Amino acid sequence: MTVAASPLPLLDLHAVSRTFGTVQALRDVSLRLMPGRIGLLGPNGAGKSTLLKLMMGLVPPTSGSGTVLGMPLGSWRLRQQVGFMPEADALVPGLKGVEYVGLAGELYGMARSQARRRAHEVLTYLELEDARYRKLEEYSTGMKQRIKLAQALVHDPHVLLLDEPTSGLDPAGRDAMLRLLVRLGRDHDKSFILSTHLLGDVETTCTQVVVLDKGVIRGQGAVKDLCATRNDRYRLQLQGDPTRFLEELALEHVRVVANNGRGELQVAVPEGWTTRAFFVLAENHGVAIRALTRDDESLEDMFHRLIDMK
């Protein structure tokens, strides 16, 4: 069930809104996403989880319409093509790992024997084979996150919807989870939408990003396209006493944006400035430039720029 160059958009929403009482979780969201590794970014209460639940058909839109993989929102056939990893534990107490994943397979519509066999395969792939006969209550946080991914993968879906998959994990566990997601996306053609407020997770795993704030899409596209190219910003790494060098830069109208005091600077240069000028000034004041790079906007800068944009 691999999706090979599917012409269908992964998600196509037209003016979708969703309100809960007086709270408007999503406002006139129109969004078209092609299959791929997509990060869904936004602060708490931005509407990320509502968007995922809407895609799953767990909540219907108050207004507007949309499709996921060409199927209307809320259709049960759509949910057979999607694997959902919720943020909450959502475990069934009393079950062993393999029973839990097998049950998920049956709930997706697999025959019991197939579901059980597939559960063993997926648990082995996620390196949980030693824990598969352990009760879920005995699982560590990292194991719980992995078994939640296993239950989402058991029916080999086209798309994974991942709600905070690294939540509660230690750095090693987080790295392992992110590596796993990259592998699934890159090597096994799985599309996923990763909802998180951890920018690093998106930076590591995703090629596209959607920024959501207060129920409104603030930005959407490839990470490198969204992050602005800044020809007037540079990062410098210096060796030697930079005092005179910095004074000279100020005279040339070069603004120091950040200086960590250990020879690393971020500077904004005036129009017409050439990088050669840095080397000339450095040579004149006895400073060696060890590194010089253009300071393009980072994902974090881009996120803050879009969120602050009202």
Added chain:
Amino acid sequence: MDPTHVTTNLTTAALLSYRPWRGRLGGPWRGTLAVARLGLAGLVRRKLVWALYVFSLLIFFSFFFGQYLLVWAGSQVGEQNVRMGGFMRIAPKDLVKNLRDDLKLNGSGETFRNLFWYEGSILVVTLALVGAQLIGNDFRHRSLPFYLSKPLSGRHYVAGKCLAVAAVVAAMTMLPALLLYVEYGLLDSWEYFWEARRSLFGILGYGLLLCGMMSLLLVAVTSWVQKTVPLVMVWSGLFVMAPAVGQSLASLTSRPRYRLIDLWDCAYIVGNAMLGTKVDNQPPAWAAATVIAIVCTLCVAMLYTRIRAVEVV
């Protein structure tokens, strides 16, 4: 290089790599059966359930062997009258028949009605003690998003849970009653199966009514009170307090309609109507059926609200 070593490494690599699955997925009702089976599997693992089921079997066996003994006793006595005490004569066959009719162990509708009534007491206790595990746990441990993010809708989930409860109800009431029906037919004559067909339909009707009513009620109540102690308290209110209040009011005012606040009695009245047996000082069957229908509708409405709330959270 040792070729076995290469093979082992390849096998390990194959195991650790992701393998696509190419099969056909069934509809959401397959998931409903999985939910029901999971619920039942959880119950049969509990010793308490088996202990209560033994009590239920004791009631059944008292009917089963009582019926058997009386039929056997009837076949052992002669046709002629026997002198008793020097001044009266009795017919042993009539004596056994009278005893059978008085004890209602005669394969009539009353036999099955009584079985349902006595088994009901054990059933109510069992449901009160297992409800929290069967349904309440899903709410307490936030497992519901796990179920509802699959192709199942809330309707399928509730159907699965109701099926599990209905299986328990049927195993404690309808199934023993059917066995009793078959037993009496085999002991009496083949004609009994045809002549007492009303009882058969009554057993099925009464049994299905209890399955539907009790499963909906239990699933709805446990979606609201998810722990055993509060559930037992609510259950006691419904099946101990309400009958006592209903009976007292009916006696004080001489108005049987007050018995309608006793849900178990309502099912009993409708069950009697299905089995074709008479009950005294009870409200009409249509009124009892209306009460059951209203309660079931309220349960469905409550479940809709509870499950929607979980979906949204």
